[in-house]
Amino acid sequence: TQLLEQSPQFLSIQEGENLTVYCNSSSVFSSLQWYRQEPGEGPVLLVTVVTGGEVKKLKRLTFQFGDARKDSSLHITAAQPGDTGLYLCAGSTSGTYKYIFGTGTRLKVLA
Amino acid sequence: EAQVTQNPRYLITVTGKKLTVTCSQNMNHEYMSWYRQDPGLGLRQIYYSMNVEVTDKGDVPEGYKVSRKEKRNFPLILESPSPNQTSLYFCASGLWDREDEQYFGPGTRLTVT
Numbered sequence: 343t344q345l346l347e348q349s350p351q352f353l354s355i356q357e358g359e360n361l362t363v364y365c366n367s368s369s370v371f372s373s374l375q376w377y378r379q380e381p382g383e384g385p386v387l388l389v390t391v392v393t394g395g396e397v398k399k400l401k402r403l404t405f406q407f408g409d410a411r412k413d414s415s416l417h418i419t420a421a422q423p424g425d426t427g428l429y430l431c432a433g434s435t436s437g438t439y440k441y442i443f444g445t446g447t448r449l450k451v452l453a
Numbered sequence: 454e455a456q457v458t459q460n461p462r463y464l465i466t467v468t469g470k471k472l473t474v475t476c477s478q479n480m481n482h483e484y485m486s487w488y489r490q491d492p493g494l495g496l497r498q499i500y501y502s503m504n505v506e507v508t509d510k511g512d513v514p515e516g517y518k519v520s521r522k523e524k525r526n527f528p529l530i531l532e533s534p535s536p537n538q539t540s541l542y543f544c545a546s547g548l549w550d551r552e553d554e555q556y557f558g559p560g561t562r563l564t565v566t
């Protein structure tokens with residue numbers, strides 16, 4: 343069974359601090375997505391990474407896909423209260439049409 | 454506006470009473486999928502569909518049925534709901550190419566008593 347483990351599970355930080363969320367697996371993924379989910383809403387796609395070693399930036403968010411395509415990280419610079427939410431990673435495997443989701447990292451940014 | 458819609462948003466029902474949750478997308482996506490989200494277990498895929506009349510099981514398909522008769526619609530059917538199917542359900546649609554992505558609906562909170 344494929345698993346995606348996210349760490350940390352919970353994170354509470356002050357506005358302006360930096361943070362990194364990790365998404366790890368023993369499986370190789372053909373692509374990996376990061377989503378943010380707010381209470382009462384569906385997940386919203388932030389980014390998709392497909393190439394080992396790939397780095398993508400979205401304003402203050404930096405996403406990296408591991409060289410072996412088994413892990414990924416999300417780094418937030420100068421966190422703001424608007425970054426508060428549940429961050430989810432999800433992987434898909436070449437040859438299947440299934441998605442595996444991590445259990446999520448719940449981030450709270452205090453003003 | 455490009456979106457995925459689900460109905461109903463909230464549903465309380467009793468064990469054994471058949472129900473259908475509808476899902477519709479207006480983005481002409483070929484790929485559609487259903488997930489359930491439970492505390493501590495995250496999002497788990499129930500069924501997915503690559504195109505009209507093409508469906509397959511995800512990780513937790515037991516107790517659920519789906520159909521894809523039209524490209525835009527992908528209903529989730531619970532023939533005989535049980536309390537362990539109490540959950541938050543999400544429908545998603547998307548592209549399946551090199552940079553696959555999914556767009557999620559707002560969710561349906563189902564309670565089975």
